[in-house]
Amino acid sequence: MEKVTVQMLIERALEARTYSYSPYSGFQVGAALLARDGQVFTGCNIENAGYTPTNCGERTAFFKAVSEGVRDFAAIAVVAGPADTKGDLLMGAPCGVCLQVMMEFCDPETFQIIIAASPEKYEIFTLKEMLPRGFGPKDLGR
Numbered sequence: 001m002e003k004v005t006v007q008m009l010i011e012r013a014l015e016a017r018t019y020s021y022s023p024y025s026g027f028q029v030g031a032a033l034l035a036r037d038g039q040v041f042t043g044c045n046i047e048n049a050g051y052t053p054t055n056c057g058e059r060t061a062f063f064k065a066v067s068e069g070v071r072d073f074a075a076i077a078v079v080a081g082p083a084d085t086k087g088d089l090l091m092g093a094p095c096g097v098c099l100q101v102m103m104e105f106c107d108p109e110t111f112q113i114i115i116a117a118s119p120e121k122y123e124i125f126t127l128k129e130m131l132p133r134g135f136g137p138k139d140l141g142r
């Protein structure tokens, strides 16, 4: 299988962002999650009139993967910004709930979070850098 590059992952996240359902915030998020076997699972944010049932783009990608039997991940690319953004997107961090979901399935020391404004402009952090003292399965002794 062709090796998935950072740029390819960001392009997949940008494509997923076009499916964002965000009529309430107008903030569109796309994510592309790379499994260790090379598969890519995409996601977008999905809002709801009840507000709290809203699902972030990152979690959509994780839940798609896990629900298809994949639990071993290498990286996620995230792109986000208001719907009317022209040019570079914003480079915000994933929310705490999404980082917590990552803690469940990813090695904090090695899992890479790619926050991108475009395929050329991005920063890469480990999950541990984003959530230094995160609570995960090990804290339950598992």
Ligand code: THU
Pocket (backbone or CB within 6 Å): 022, 025, 027, 028, 029, 044, 045, 046, 047, 054, 055, 056, 057, 058, 093, 094, 095, 098
């Ligand atoms: N959102 C995400 O999809 N990912 C994040 O990490 C931060 C926030 C979404 C949720 C909501 O639909 C919109 O962005 C505004 O918060």
